[in-house]
Amino acid sequence: MFNAQYFRTFITLVETGSFTQTAGKLGMTQPGVSQHIRKLETYLDRTLLRRHGRRFTLTDAGRRAYDYAVKLFAEHEHFKHSLDDESSHAGECRIASPSSIGLIFYPFVLGYQQVYSGLTINYNFAFNQEIVQDVLAGRYDLGLVSDQVKHSELTFTLWHHEPLCLVVPADFRGNGLTELMALGFINYFDGINNATQLLRENFADEFRSMSHVPLKGYTNDVGVVLDAVARGLGFTVVARSVLETSPWQRQVLEVPLATPAYEAFYLVTRTGTELARRYDQLLTDFREQRHATLYGYSEQPPAAR
Numbered sequence: 362m363f364n365a366q367y368f369r370t371f372i373t374l375v376e377t378g379s380f381t382q383t384a385g386k387l388g389m390t391q392p393g394v395s396q397h398i399r400k401l402e403t404y405l406d407r408t409l410l411r412r413h414g415r416r417f418t419l420t421d422a423g424r425r426a427y428d429y430a431v432k433l434f435a436e437h438e439h440f441k442h443s444l445d446d447e448s449s450h451a452g453e454c455r456i457a458s459p460s461s462i463g464l465i466f467y468p469f470v471l472g473y474q475q476v477y478s479g480l481t482i483n484y485n486f487a488f489n490q491e492i493v494q495d496v497l498a499g500r501y502d503l504g505l506v507s508d509q510v511k512h513s514e515l516t517f518t519l520w521h522h523e524p525l526c527l528v529v530p531a532d533f534r535g536n537g538l539t540e541l542m543a544l545g546f547i548n549y550f551d552g553i554n555n556a557t558q559l560l561r562e563n564f565a566d567e568f569r570s571m572s573h574v575p576l577k578g579y580t581n582d583v584g585v586v587l588d589a590v591a592r593g594l595g596f597t598v599v600a601r602s603v604l605e606t607s608p609w610q611r612q613v614l615e616v617p618l619a620t621p622a623y624e625a626f627y628l629v630t631r632t633g634t635e636l637a638r639r640y641d642q643l644l645t646d647f648r649e650q651r652h653a654t655l656y657g658y659s660e661q662p663p664a665a666r
Contacts, residue, residue, distance in 0.1 A: 363404065365437075368430040370397040371409065375419065375427050401426075435499020449642040451479030457492040458484075458505035460583045461551070462523060462626050465602035466505070469647050480639065488550055496629050503640055504629040507551060516632045521648055522623040523600040524655060525559045527616040530593040536616075538564040545577035545595040549586045551624075552579075556598040559622040587613055600624045601655070 374383045374394065384391045402409050409423035419427065458466060463486050474480045485492075485501060492504040497514060509517040535541065538560065546556060553571050560568045577595035580586050586597050587604070591612035604610055628644070630636060 364400070365433075367397045367401040367404065368426075368433060370394055371401055372427065372430050372434070374398065375423075378416075380415075431498050448479070449638045450477035452637060452639050453481040453483060454503075454639060454643065455483045455501045456485070456503050456505070457487050457495050457501045459488060459492070459507060459551070460486050461507065461600045461603055461624065462505055462521070464584060464606040465651070466647060468606075469650070470643065473643060473646070493629060496631060499631070502630070502634070503636060505626050506629050507624055507626055509627055509629075514632050515629055517627045517629050519625060520628045520644065521626045521651065523602055523626065525555055525598055525622040525624055526601050526604050527559055527563075527596065527598055527618060528587060528590055528604060528613050529596045529616055530590055531612055531614050532593070533596070533614055533616075538567045541596055542574050545575040546571065547577055547586055547589045547595040547597040548579040549583045549597070549599075550581055552583075552586070552597060552599075555600070555622075555624055558624075559598045559618070562620040562622045563618050 370383065370387060370389070373386055374380065377383050377386065380391050380394050383389070383394050387394070389397075398410065405422070405426060407422035407426070408420050409426055410417045411420060454470070456470070463484070467484055467486075470482050470484060474482050483501075485495065487495065489506045489508050492501070492506050493510060493512070493515065495501045496504040497512070505520070506517075529535075529541070529544065533540075533544065535544070541560075546552075556574075557571050560571075578589050580589070583599060583603055584607070586599065587607045587609040589595060590597055591609040604613075604615065607613075
């Protein structure tokens with residue numbers, strides 16, 4: 362007999378890689394987890410796991426069963442959420458984004474939830490590649506990413522331009538690329554791409570590539586990258602949303618730019634999936650408020666026109 366709980370146990374086991382952690386997550390005993398797996402194997406008439414002491418690997422049937430189970434539960438979640446699609450201010454919002462935009466979008470989302478108590482927010486901070494995979498697997502309905510990939514099952518839509526800021530230590534007195542190179546660059550995920558764009562726009566005669574700029578450090582969390590800059594360890598280029606929300610914003614200096622540069626953000630959804638009305642309302646309200654703050658009441662930033 363088909364039992365969805367057996368598939369849920371199997372998914373959790375594959376993703377944790379541990380019978381102990383699976384039991385803890387699902388409020389079960391380890392023998393109970395083993396029993397669910399045996400019953401699923403009996404139902405499918407296939408061996409799903411090869412056990413190696415406390416560890417295991419998936420058989421080919423196990424990999425296929427996992428892929429099927431993920432799609433099964435994604436469809437189930439999509440069905441549940443579709444029941445609330447007509448409401449602009451009720452239902453669950455499942456969103457993933459990088460920190461660079463999430464640092465300012467997530468607080469807005471929470472404020473939105475305070476106003477509209479019928480909303481439930483499920484928000485995940487992740488890198489672009491993880492977000493794409495999560496949307497593809499149905500774990501999130503909507504992703505906000507700063508890069509596009511070609512995939513027949515995904516749709517990318519340009520949504521927002523966030524200004525990029527050249528940020529240096531507060532005591533920095535240089536005004537050219539030579540002084541910046543002497544200072545060195547503090548990198549983060551997507552930092553090289555953002556810095557390349559900004560420096561190319563503003564130092565076209567001198568700048569060649571970031572490979573010529575000394576790298577003074579790296580962090581995978583853009584939310585703390587300005588700590589290194591505040592300590593005088595180098596310069597960086599971040600979205601304005603990062604600078605505005607940083608606890609170190611008063612300990613660093615933003616260098617005025619002759620030519621504005623922007624980080625583009627895209628909405629990523631599964632192709633053929635229509636977002637519920639609550640997403641459209643949330644995204645529109647944030648975008649209008651953010652654009653009014655950044656650009657006045659113009660619909661688009663100057664570089665995007």
